[in-house]
Amino acid sequence: MSGDTNITMTGNVVNDPELRFTPSGAAVANFRIASTPRKFNRQTSEWEDGEPLFLGVAVWRQQAEHVAESVQRGMRVIVVGRLTQRQYEAPGGSKRSSYEIQADEVAPSLLRATAVVNKANGNAQGAQQPAQRPQSYAQQSAGDPWATSGYGNEPPF
Secondary structure, eight states, X not given: OTTOEEEEEEEEEOSOOEEEEOTTOOEEEEEEEEEOOEEXXXXXXXXEEOOOEEEEEEEEHHHHHHHHHHOOTTOEEEEEEEEEEEEEEOTTSXXXXXXXXXXXXXXXXXXXXXXXXXXXXXXXXXXXXXXXXXXXXXXXXXXXXXXXXXXXXXXXX
């Protein structure tokens, strides 16, 4: 959307996602992430942590259900979305602001971790198939029309 502030943030999940449903039945998952900048101090030859940035994340609909099933406190994630600001009045009458990412995408960071991705089936509840590790790329792509690249059983890379 024009005028939106797009943001990509990598950080650690501070709390397990909380999955709720609106009165109309739309799923929304909320969690917070923290990102701490690190700088190398040449005088001490050590890395130093800067001030952490904490942001709330809101994920909607089927992706909210996937996030609630897949993301846990402590995981490192990459969030892509739009930065939003809300203003409110705190107890005592002072005006405050809070910032949140309306997420378009949430993914695990593979910098220091591995992940197994399972394709969710297309039902409205977003239920996933049980995790199965295929023996080969050919078995993995069998029956998946998006996995065929015209190269037979060879991977598309």
